[in-house]
Amino acid sequence: MIKVAVLGYGTVGSGVVEVIEQNKEQVNKKAGDCLEVKYILDLRDFPGDPYENKVVHDFNVIVDDPEVQIVCETMGGTGAAYKFTKACLEAGKSVCTSNKALVAEYGPELLKIAEEKNCNYLFEASVGGGIPIIRTLNSCLTAEKIEAIVGILNGTTNYMLSKMEKEGAEYADVLKKAQEKGYAEADPTADVEGQDACRKIAILSSLMTGKNVNYEKIYTQGITRISAMDFEYAKAAGKSIKLLATSKLEDDKLLAMVAPAMIDKENPLSMINGVFNGVLVTGNMLGDSMYYGKGAGKLPTASAVVGDVVECAKHLGKNIKCHWDADEVELVDVKKSRRAFYVRAQASAMNEIKKAIPNGEVVQLADYSDEFAYFTPVMVEEELDRKLEAVHRQVLSVIRLA
């Protein structure tokens, strides 16, 4: 019997208990032993809950109990979650987490402790919810030099953009809808400003390079300035708009960014709609492979945590090496990178923009003669900024092409 503790009995934590119970036959067979939730740590009591007698309020009960070998950290945040995770690993207990903020901030340090103490720190659920992307990078694609990872890693914003595209709706209206449906939080900043996707691509980039990609240095732009009109032009040009989290090797540096991008309808990521996530991985031998599924939600995320618990159960007393060193990867300055752009501007700026940036393509929509879109040729981003300076008051929107 392997005893498990769950830290935090919220959405994911209660899902973890549910998955272990509901799938116990399969889970125990795969783990090679019976898993039993011994403790659930939470500040609250849960009268009437089938597991109410397992709820404890004192973390020391868990860390001091030698019977507990695996701990699921589903609390979130980087305060108590960091302290508790570190203490568990130092006590030789493996920790499985869905906490992307903690993994992005303290990944190398916590992995090092796990290695020293012959236990494991696993975080499959921290990126892409139930999509097995972490284990794919760490175990399945180990023969590859990964050259690029491009993902739709935030379900809330993908739901919003999909709805804007399908219904011609404006940003504020779809945000309201996302909040009503429980996808977006009352304070939606972390999702709509791209911070959630930023931490997730920082984790994937670190696994891709084996070095630390500092999430604070990743260029991050959210979706708050995308309008229904941008989707009109995208449609006319046979494109879609997605919030892409991108990580690409460029010589010995890494281009890592989160930003809305216009993508061709032929791009497989254009088919990821609603709250789903998709990750496109390019390896130098395999070429492209794509991973698709539910990137959030109680049971998909809990399933990934429990998958990690099974992995820990199979490797008790043995560290599974994860290549993520503390040395920082040097990032490419996004402003110095090259790509094409979509520029939407008032019609009065058309001649000036065409003259400053020749060889682009103008798209004008019937009924909107007072404005136009200009698809530029591939150019350095800071050069675009410079060339638009004189007409910046007439520029309505700029979106990168991918």
Ligand code: HSE
């Ligand atoms: N807010 C996140 C999303 C939850 O919408 O994808 C999963 O990390």
